[in-house]
Amino acid sequence: xxxxxxxxxxxxxxxxxxxxxxxxxxxxxxxxxxxxxxxxxxxxxxxxxxxxxxxxxxxxxxxxxxxxxxxxxxxxxxxxxxxxxxxxxxxxxxxxxxxxxxxxxxxxxxxxxxxxxxxxxxxxxxxxxxxxxxxxxxxxxxxxxxxxxxxxxxxxxxxxxxxxxxxxxxxxxxxxxxxxxxxxxxxxxxxxxxxxxxxxxxxxxxxxxxxxxxxxxxxxxxxxxxxxxxxxxxxxxxxxxxxxxxxxxxxxxxxx
Amino acid sequence: xxxxxxxxxxxxxxxxxxxxxxxxxxxxxxxxxxxxxxxxxxxxxxxxxxxxxxxxxxxxxxxxxxxxxxxxxxxxxxxxxxxxxxxxxxxxxxxxxxxxxxxxxxxxxxxxxxxxxxxxxxxxxxxxxxxxxxxxxxxxxxxxxxxxxxxxxxxxxxxxxxxxxxxxxxxxxxxxxxxxxxxxxxxxxxxxxxxxxxxxxxxxxxxxxxxxxxxxxxxxxxxxxxxxxxxxxxxxxxxxxxxxxxxxxxxxxxxxxxxxxxxxxxxxxxxxxxxxxxxxxxxxxxxxxxxxxxxxxxxxxxxxxxxxxxxxxxxxxxxxxxxxxxxxxxxxxxxxxxxxxxxxxxxxxxxxxxxxxxx
Ligand SMILES: Nc1ncnc2c1ncn2[C@@H]1O[C@H](COP(=O)(O)OP(=O)(O)O)[C@@H](O)[C@H]1O
Ligand SMILES: [Mg+2]
Numbered sequence: 162x163x164x165x166x167x168x169x170x171x172x173x174x175x176x177x178x179x180x181x182x183x184x185x186x187x188x189x190x191x192x193x194x195x196x197x198x199x200x201x202x203x204x205x206x207x208x209x210x211x212x213x214x215x216x217x218x219x220x221x222x223x224x225x226x227x228x229x230x231x232x233x234x235x236x237x238x239x240x241x242x243x244x245x246x247x248x249x250x251x252x253x254x255x256x257x258x259x260x261x262x263x264x265x266x267x268x269x270x271x272x273x274x275x276x277x278x279x280x281x282x283x284x285x286x287x288x289x290x291x292x293x294x295x296x297x298x299x300x301x302x303x304x305x306x307x308x309x310x311x312x313x314x315x316x317x318x319x320x321x322x323x324x325x326x327x328x329x330x331x332x333x334x335x336x337x338x339x340x341x342x343x344x345x346x347x348x349x350x351x352x353x354x355x356x357x358x359x360x361x362x363x364x365x366x367x368x369x370x371x372x373x374x375x376x377x378x379x380x381x382x383x384x385x386x387x388x389x390x391x392x393x394x395x396x397x398x399x400x401x402x403x404x405x406x407x408x409x410x411x412x413x414x415x416x417x
Numbered sequence: 418x419x420x421x422x423x424x425x426x427x428x429x430x431x432x433x434x435x436x437x438x439x440x441x442x443x444x445x446x447x448x449x450x451x452x453x454x455x456x457x458x459x460x461x462x463x464x465x466x467x468x469x470x471x472x473x474x475x476x477x478x479x480x481x482x483x484x485x486x487x488x489x490x491x492x493x494x495x496x497x498x499x500x501x502x503x504x505x506x507x508x509x510x511x512x513x514x515x516x517x518x519x520x521x522x523x524x525x526x527x528x529x530x531x532x533x534x535x536x537x538x539x540x541x542x543x544x545x546x547x548x549x550x551x552x553x554x555x556x557x558x559x560x561x562x563x564x565x566x567x568x569x570x571x572x573x574x575x576x577x578x579x580x581x582x583x584x585x586x587x588x589x590x591x592x593x594x595x596x597x598x599x600x601x602x603x604x605x606x607x608x609x610x611x612x613x614x615x616x617x618x619x620x621x622x623x624x625x626x627x628x629x630x631x632x633x634x635x636x637x638x639x640x641x642x643x644x645x646x647x648x649x650x651x652x653x654x655x656x657x658x659x660x661x662x663x664x665x666x667x668x669x670x671x672x673x674x675x676x677x678x679x680x681x682x683x684x685x686x687x688x689x690x691x692x693x694x695x696x697x698x699x700x701x702x703x704x705x706x707x708x709x710x711x712x713x714x715x716x717x718x719x720x721x722x723x724x725x726x727x728x729x730x731x732x733x734x735x736x737x738x739x740x741x742x743x744x745x746x747x748x749x750x751x752x753x754x755x756x757x758x759x760x761x762x763x764x765x766x767x768x769x770x771x772x773x774x775x776x
Contacts, residue, residue, distance in 0.1 A: 234629045237632030238632050254623065264613070
């Protein structure tokens with residue numbers, strides 16, 4: 162069954178047609194990757210799904226429901242969590258606090274109860290903490306639990322961002338270039354985590370990534386975009402050997 | 418060096434991570450309670466002043482320090498609380514009700530003002546709130562039936578739990594009342610910070626985009642922050658009314674708002690401690706400057722003391738952007754690590770540019 166259905170979606174900024182008539186489905190439990198040169202419209206698709214941008218045309222359904230009229234802050238609540246291409250963490254908070262913010266949609270207490278710190282709030286805090294601790298355990302972030310984000314190395318921040326999205330308890334994760342700027346070892350860790358998230362946690366993953374070895378290792382299906390248009394869709398091998406994809410990559414100097 | 422081994426999640430959730438911390442804070446409160454037996458009447462009055470400023474500072478800290486929304490017009494909410502308190506007192510409402518109601522009034526006004534303010538940020542919000550602070554002075558004069566216009570208002574002693582409390586007749590009781598309010602407000606503020614609402618505020622401060630992506634309704638939580646911030650500032654205003662006894666619009670000139678913001682910056686943005694450090698500096702430093710200056714020369718040059726005071730504040734802001742609380746933390750860590758502290762320990766790692774924020 163398709164968890165996410167993107168149908169004939171277009172997005173233009175003034176005269177710039179960033180996404181042109183793109184359609185694809187992401188099946189429940191699948192790792193689906195979008196590849197393409199810089200400026201192809203990959204992040205724009207993410208921003209359309211997370212509702213930071215309005216679609217110019219087309220429809221996006223999640224779990225059978227149209228989401229193109231939701232507000233950006235309603236997306237996490239329906240089970241879609243994301244990371245950003247350029248890390249967007251809460252810099253003046255600790256790693257733990259960042260993860261706990263991820264639990265926001267799971268809270269059941271009001272701000273007045275929070276001020277009074279009623280037993281209900283304490284119980285909720287314990288539950289949030291347990292969930293955050295599971296994420297810390299999974300991503301091996303123990304050493305950084307109480308460290309401020311400002312001051313952490315780039316690679317660790319990248320992981321914390323995945324952790325914060327995981328803490329949301331999503332059904333689908335949107336990862337925008339999770340391995341960009343990471344070392345070979347760190348990229349391998351990301352590959353293992355993606356496999357575990359898919360197999361053990363049963364998550365559906367929509368990813369944008371340039372590192373083709375990572376893409377082939379973890380993806381079930383791949384969509385190649387160029388200039389906002391769909392070039393090719395299929396298994397990683399099929400897409401990589403598609404002449405149109407090869408041409409698009411050769412025609413563009415900067416492929417990173 | 419002391420290492421705290423945490424064994425339960427509650428060690429982090431509790432207000433005091435261990436007994437040692439609790440001990441120091443209890444000691445501080447006990448000392449504060451005993452202050453009227455140590456200080457003379459004049460100093461005690463100054464201490465009350467510091468307490469009231471600390472409350473007002475905490476109010477602004479919620480908004481500016483924890484939610485990242487600057488307000489250069491918070492004196493207006495101080496005024497809301499002060500005039501409401503006087504009005505309610507004159508209507509015979511008991512103090513235990515009138516003070517929270519005065520705060521509530523300021524909080525509601527703040528939440529309403531938040532609606533247009535939601536669309537603004539940074540320098541635009543600063544200018545808009547500054548304008549609000551300036552307009553407040555005129556509004557006070559215009560609302561003469563309630564505020565006494567230019568002549569102002571006068572408030573008599575109040576009664577708390579059957580005891581009559583007057584700032585001049587019973588300065589110790591007035592001090593304890595203020596101390597009680599300080600403790601309650603601090604407690605509520607600390608609770609806020611260790612739960613989801615406080616984290617949502619800090620998330621908005623650090624990245625509105627990410628906050629949205631995490632499901633935080635930014636408009637709603639900014640409104641809550643405005644409301645809570647103005648509520649607390651209004652409470653400070655209510656106490657200020659009794660502290661001043663008689664006052665008019667001049668008590669809430671725009672300078673007061675600016676001093677309030679300056680105070681929390683000097684104290685240390687983004688921490689409850691910062692509000693207290695800032696209040697102590699603003700409350701006691703001018704006197705200290707005068708005392709020190711008098712040992713050098715008894716000739717009072719107009720503006721000299723004020724100039725020195727301003728210079729000290731500027732110096733603090735320039736050399737220690739994290740405020741006095743930041744300096745205090747660094748010094749403490751230095752002593753705890755002695756002799757292992759490194760010179761560049763607090764230097765930030767290279768920060769990463771956020772050029773293409775939305776991508
Ligand atoms: N907010 C925006 N305003 C105007 N143009 C934009 C905006 N966001 C993206 N674009 C344009 O849309 C195109 C696709 O960008 P993007 O989706 O970020 O590409 P990428 O595939 O590298 O992630 C680019 O030409 C970019 O300049
Ligand atoms: Mg991109």
